[in-house]
Amino acid sequence: MSKSTSRNEKAEKIRRLMVTEGDAVATNTRGFNTGRYESVANLDGYEELKQEARAIKEDAIERLPELLEQVRETVEANGGTVYLADDAADANRYIREVCEDEAAERVVKSKSMTSEEIEVNEDLESAGIDVVETDLGEWVLQVADEAPSHIVAPAIHKSRQGIADLFNEVFADELDDPLETAEELTMFAREQLGEKIEGADVGMTGANFITADTGTLALVTSEGNARKSAVVPDTHVAVAGVEKIVPSVEDLQPFVELIGRSGTGQDITSYISLLTPPVESPPVDFADDETPIAEGSKSDRAFHLVLIDNGRMAMREDEHLKETLYCIRCSACSNVCANFQSVGGHAFGGETYSGGIATGWEAGIEGLDTAAEFNDLCTGCSRCVEACPVGIDIPWINTVVRDRINRGESSEFDWLVDGLTPDEESGGMDLGKRFFGNFSTVAKVGSATAPLSNWVAQTSVARTAMERVLGIDRRRELPAFQRETLVKWFDARGGSQVDAADATREAVLYPDLYTNHVQVERGQAAVRALEALDVHVRIPDVTSSGRAPLSQGMIATAEQHAHEVYGALAEHIDAERDIVVVEPSDLAMFDREYEKFLPAKSHERLSEHSYEVMEYLYGLLHNGGDASVLRNAGDRSAETDAVAYHSHCQQRTLGLEGHTVAVLENLGYDVLTSETECCGMAGSFGYKSEYYELSMDVGSRLQDQFTAPEGQGRTVVASGTSCLEQLDSLLSRATQHPVELVAPK
Numbered sequence: 001m002s003k004s005t006s007r008n009e010k011a012e013k014i015r016r017l018m019v020t021e022g023d024a025v026a027t028n029t030r031g032f033n034t035g036r037y038e039s040v041a042n043l044d045g046y047e048e049l050k051q052e053a054r055a056i057k058e059d060a061i062e063r064l065p066e067l068l069e070q071v072r073e074t075v076e077a078n079g080g081t082v083y084l085a086d087d088a089a090d091a092n093r094y095i096r097e098v099c100e101d102e103a104a105e106r107v108v109k110s111k112s113m114t115s116e117e118i119e120v121n122e123d124l125e126s127a128g129i130d131v132v133e134t135d136l137g138e139w140v141l142q143v144a145d146e147a148p149s150h151i152v153a154p155a156i157h158k159s160r161q162g163i164a165d166l167f168n169e170v171f172a173d174e175l176d177d178p179l180e181t182a183e184e185l186t187m188f189a190r191e192q193l194g195e196k197i198e199g200a201d202v203g204m205t206g207a208n209f210i211t212a213d214t215g216t217l218a219l220v221t222s223e224g225n226a227r228k229s230a231v232v233p234d235t236h237v238a239v240a241g242v243e244k245i246v247p248s249v250e251d252l253q254p255f256v257e258l259i260g261r262s263g264t265g266q267d268i269t270s271y272i273s274l275l276t277p278p279v280e281s282p283p284v285d286f287a288d289d290e291t292p293i294a295e296g297s298k299s300d301r302a303f304h305l306v307l308i309d310n311g312r313m314a315m316r317e318d319e320h321l322k323e324t325l326y327c328i329r330c331s332a333c334s335n336v337c338a339n340f341q342s343v344g345g346h347a348f349g350g351e352t353y354s355g356g357i358a359t360g361w362e363a364g365i366e367g368l369d370t371a372a373e374f375n376d377l378c379t380g381c382s383r384c385v386e387a388c389p390v391g392i393d394i395p396w397i398n399t400v401v402r403d404r405i406n407r408g409e410s411s412e413f414d415w416l417v418d419g420l421t422p423d424e425e426s427g428g429m430d431l432g433k434r435f436f437g438n439f440s441t442v443a444k445v446g447s448a449t450a451p452l453s454n455w456v457a458q459t460s461v462a463r464t465a466m467e468r469v470l471g472i473d474r475r476r477e478l479p480a481f482q483r484e485t486l487v488k489w490f491d492a493r494g495g496s497q498v499d500a501a502d503a504t505r506e507a508v509l510y511p512d513l514y515t516n517h518v519q520v521e522r523g524q525a526a527v528r529a530l531e532a533l534d535v536h537v538r539i540p541d542v543t544s545s546g547r548a549p550l551s552q553g554m555i556a557t558a559e560q561h562a563h564e565v566y567g568a569l570a571e572h573i574d575a576e577r578d579i580v581v582v583e584p585s586d587l588a589m590f591d592r593e594y595e596k597f598l599p600a601k602s603h604e605r606l607s608e609h610s611y612e613v614m615e616y617l618y619g620l621l622h623n624g625g626d627a628s629v630l631r632n633a634g635d636r637s638a639e640t641d642a643v644a645y646h647s648h649c650q651q652r653t654l655g656l657e658g659h660t661v662a663v664l665e666n667l668g669y670d671v672l673t674s675e676t677e678c679c680g681m682a683g684s685f686g687y688k689s690e691y692y693e694l695s696m697d698v699g700s701r702l703q704d705q706f707t708a709p710e711g712q713g714r715t716v717v718a719s720g721t722s723c724l725e726q727l728d729s730l731l732s733r734a735t736q737h738p739v740e741l742v743a744p745k
Contacts, residue, residue, distance in 0.1 A: 003430065004468050010690040017343045018697055021149070021157035025344035028156045033335040035265015036387065043261065053254040054390040057326040060246050061316060067212040067245045068307065074215035079278050080303035084242070087310045088118035095120055095204075095237055096127055098304055102235050104129055104201035110219070110226035111135035112206025113151060113329055114308060115239050117352040117365065120204075132196040134225035136189050143170055149345035151354060152263045152331040157344045160185070193225065203229040207240040208328070209255060210305070213248045219273040220259055222266075227273050234283040235302040242307050243325040249274075255328060258389040263330040278303035315364040320400040324360030326390045333357050333384035333394055338678035338698045339377045348377045356384045356394040363401045372405045376691075379682035380551055381649035382588065396596070402553025406433065423549060424556035432471040436684040437552035440544040443517040446481030454480045473689040477729060479518045486516045486523035487541050496527075496537040503536035507616070508572045512583040513544040514721040522736075525743035526582055526613050532629045532744050533620045538577065542568040545586040550593060551683050562589075562597035566606055579610040582739070584651035584720050585683070587612050591654060612651065613739050614719070618659040621666060630742050631667055642713060644706045645738065646674035646727065648720030649682075660719060660738050667742065672711055676702040679718070681726035695726070703730040717741060 040046045060067060072082040085091035099107060107129055109115060121131045121142075133139045137155035141148060144166055148154030155163070160182055167185060168178045171192075179185050197203075205226050209218040217238055219226045230236050246252065252274075260269040278301035315321040334340045334355030337348070345354025350362035350370045356378055363371040378398040385393055406429045422441055425434070435442065446453040456462055457478050466472040484492070500506060507530055515523040523539075530537050546561030569579055581587040590610045595603045611619070621627055643664060647657040657673075664671050680698030685691055705711055706727075716731060717738045718724045727735045 003432075003471065007471050007688075007690040011693065014343055014347055014690070014694050017347050018693065021344050021346065022342050022697070024159045024162070025149070025157050026341045028153060029150075029335045029341045029344075032153075032264050032331070033387075036261060036263075036332060036335065037265075039261040039265050039267050042267070043257065049254045049257055050389055050391055053258055053328075054326065056246055056251045056254065057328075057390050060251075061243065061322065061325050063247070064242060064245065064313075064316060067247060068242060070212040071210060071215060071245055071305070071307070074213065075303075075305050078215050078276060078303075080215070080305060082305045082307065085306055085308045085310070088308075091118050091239065091306050091308050091310070092120055092123040094304075094306060095239070096123060096129075098235070098237060098302075099124060099129055099202050100127070102201055102302075104235070106130040106132065106196065106200045107202045107204055108132050108134050108197050108200040108229045108233070109138075109204040110206065110221065110229040111138050111154070112204070112239055113148075113352060114206055114241050115204065116148065117241075117310065118239070118308065120239065132193070132200070134193050134197060134223075134229050135221075136186065136193075136223060136225075139189060139193060140166070143167070147346070149349065149354060150331060150334060151329050151345075157346065197225075197228050197232050200229075200233045202235045202237060203231070203233040204237045204239060205230050207238050207244050208259065209252055210238075210240060210245045211247070211249045211252065212245055214276055215305075216249055216274050216276045218252055218255075219271070219275065220256070220269050221271045221273070222264070222269055224271055227271065227275075230273075230275055230277070231279055231281060232283065234300075235304075236277055236279075237304045237306060238277070239306045239308065242309055242312050243327075245307075255389075259328055259330050262328075262332040262387065262389040263335075277301070311365045315360075318364070320397060321360050321364050323392045324357065324364060324397060326392055327357050327361070328390060330389055331355060332387040332389065333392075336383045336387040336677070337378075338381075338680060339379065339694060342694055342697045343377075348374050350374060356398065357388075357392065359401045360394075360397040363404075368401065368405050368408055371401050375402050375405065376685075376688075379685045381678060381682060382592070382653045383649060383677060386653050396593075399550060399553055399555065403555045404553075406430070406553050423554060424560050425549075425554050429552075429554075431469060432688065433552040433554070435470045435472075436687075437549035437554040437557060439548045439684075440513055443481060443513055447483060447485050447517045450481045450483040454478075467689055471689050472687050473692040475692060476687050477725070479514070479725070481517055482520045484520065486511050486520045487539055489520060489524065490527065490537075490539040496531060498531045498534055498536045500536040502534070504534040505620075506536045506538070506575070506577040507580045508538045508540060508569065508577050509613075510545075510569075510579055510581045510586065510610075511539055511542060512581065512586045513548065515582045519721065519724070519737070522582060522740055525737070525740040526580070529613075529617060529630060529739055529743040530580065533617070533625045535620070538572070540568055540572070545589045546593075546597075547585050547589050548684070550589070551685075558593070559597040562594050565590075566594070566598055566602055569606060570602070573605050573609050577609075578616065579606070580613050580616050581610055582613050582737070584612055584648040584654070584656070585722075588650035588654060612654070612656050612659070612719075614660040614663055614742075615656050617739070617742060618663050621663065627666055630744060641668060641670055642672070642715065643669045643738075643741065644672045644674070644711045644714040644716045646676070646679060646702060646706075646716075646718040646723055648718070648723055649678055651719050652677065663742060664717075664738060669741065672714060674702055675705055679720075679723045679726040681722035683722050686722065686726060696729070699726050699730050702727070706731060715741065 075082045083094050133142045140155045150156040207217045208220045260266040340348045353361040359371050380395040463474040467474050543564045546558035550558035591607045680695040686695035716735045724735045
């Protein structure tokens with residue numbers, strides 16, 4: 001299959017899912033995400049709880065072999081049985097044998113992603129055993145014969161009307177009148193499932209957590225079905241990955257506080273069941289409605305804990321995939337993700353797991369081929385890191401897997417690419433990724449040959465070739481390279497207009513890729529604004545930060561850039577000069593990703609001395625700078641005083657959005673801030689033909705706000721390069737970087 005055919009098929013799948021499932025997924029995930037914001041805002045010590053939870057998971061995974069042995073001892077001392085399964089086939093064989101020993105005709109299950117992972121339903125059904133999902137969402141999907149699309153809410157992609165249509169068709173013979181309301185649907189499901197549970201021979205559950213000290217299972221659910229599945233039948237099988245073990249019952253506290261808030265925005269979920277099986281209560285005899293349960297005979301109960309490896313112990317030894325095992329399956333990374341909100345887990349997911357963390361799970365359990373199908377839907381915006389209750393660096397896991405996928409590809413033209421590209425990668429990479437990863441070289445050539453390069457790039461022949469070979473969608477406007485780069489402009493003007501001896505501070509304006517070659521005017525504005533506040537400015541000729549190659553999974557190349565950038569900036573840090581960055585994603589590189597590339601002391605020095613340009617201006621003004629020298633309010637009309645501002649994803653995760661708003665308001669602007677967390681462009685993502693419609697769908701939320709009555713007529717500003725490009729595509733108004741509103745003419 002050709003690359004262009006593959007792209008077309010992926011684009012078609014995304015379009016179909018946006019139409020058929022997008023509205024339901026968007027409504028529900030955004031609702032969960034809004035609930036999370038509200039719930040954690042009311043939780044004292046939220047960040048401390050997250051740190052505590054992460055520490056517990058780090059300790060548990062580090063001591064996992066020891067805790068596995070402890071769980072075996074405690075469960076067996078309680079009267080249960082523990083089986084450690086190597087893989088899915090091993091786990092299914094054991095569970096099937098347990099059911100056959102019990103002569104089971106029916107198994108009832110509560111929701112369990114691990115049981116989805118091993119496909120136990122299919123295995124048991126092939127042996128003639130009826131398997132019934134008792135979670136409402138899972139049962140809906142079982143009736144529909146569909147796969148889950150969300151870790152917590154498996155049927156999130158279905159609307160109430162869609163479920164009603166399904167039930168009315170499948171259960172037509174059992175219904176007197178068609179089902180319509182949510183209450184009618186729920187009551188019907190309750191009656192159906194209640195009968196199934198009553199007649200079950202074996203109950204199966206997952207486990208959110210398992211305590212090594214007591215063998216206690218923690219089941220966190222929104223329905224009461226898990227308790228019923230565990231205690232109504234006299235045989236209980238619990239299926240869980242080995243990573244679910246925590247040392248003690250006391251360790252459950254931070255997770256109980258965090259899991260509901262993170263996943264669905266609830267302060268606490270409806271049911272938190274702590275069971276230390278086999279439980280002592282007698283099985284319920286539904287045929288005898290006269291004898292109180294407390295007086296029933298206490299027949300022996302059987303309990304089997306099936307702990308599954310299935311690649312997890314290998315992930316534990318993998319320095320990059322190891323963090324995946326800290327996951328508590330809360331789905332916060334899905335709910336906060338703009339791309340997931342549009343397409344759900346049927347596009348943004350693999351065999352079992354969905355959302356940002358799915359790449360780590362699928363790569364470790366299923367392999368790189370499975371992860372490769374959806375890995376590029378992670379744009380590295382990093383909002384999921386902030387949302388994750390255990391602080392997993394999900395974008396880094398996605399980047400590492402992307403790098404491994406790249407290195408697994410091969411081509412007969414490897415030798416040619418190896419000789420022509422200035423990166424550190426193997427030759428077999430996808431050409432589109434290599435193009436975007438080497439965009440700094442493209443930009444240098446583009447500026448050196450502008451305006452001819454811009455004219456050639458816009459021809460129909462060039463656009464057709466770029467779409468077929470590189471996957472660059474012809475509908476997307478291309479950046480226009482400037483012949484005079486920011487560095488050349490600065491040198492031509494003779495450097496800074498503020499003498500170093502008279503300056504209040506000295507700053508190095510980092511010439512990021514786009515500011516230097518494309519959006520030169522924002523760099524010029526930054527220089528004017530800094531100089532107006534008596535800052536002596538320097539602009540060295542420094543390589544790009546490595547953000548472009550990193551976004552394509554080209555880790556070796558990004559690391560090379562990191563060392564070159566630090567080498568060029570270290571002398572300025574030694575001279576006590578501040579590093580000022582215009583592009584937020586580059587500042588995020590310095591602050592976060594460089595931690596993985598540079599020695600700890602070097603990273604710390606660069607991170608501590610680097611500032612986003614509006615953050616830096618805020619600091620200057622806060623420390624006595626004269627705001628009147630920046631932009632005279634009297635020079636502006638009332639119309640241009642009104643601003644619609646969109647903050648860059650990584651600017652928000654760095655906590656810097658407020659500085660821009662504060663500076664603009666200090667200068668008299670009336671600022672309407674974006675309610676949309678992501679514009680949908682995400683660097684190269686929005687250029688790629690398979691993702692163009694998805695990119696525009698995500699951006700439509702921002703478009704709606706800025707074209708609504710409150711947003712009309714306002715000057716549109718955005719902090720990020722990709723945000724400005726997307727807004728230019730979405731709106732009929734010109735856009736600017738906020739520093740352009742601040743700088744004197």
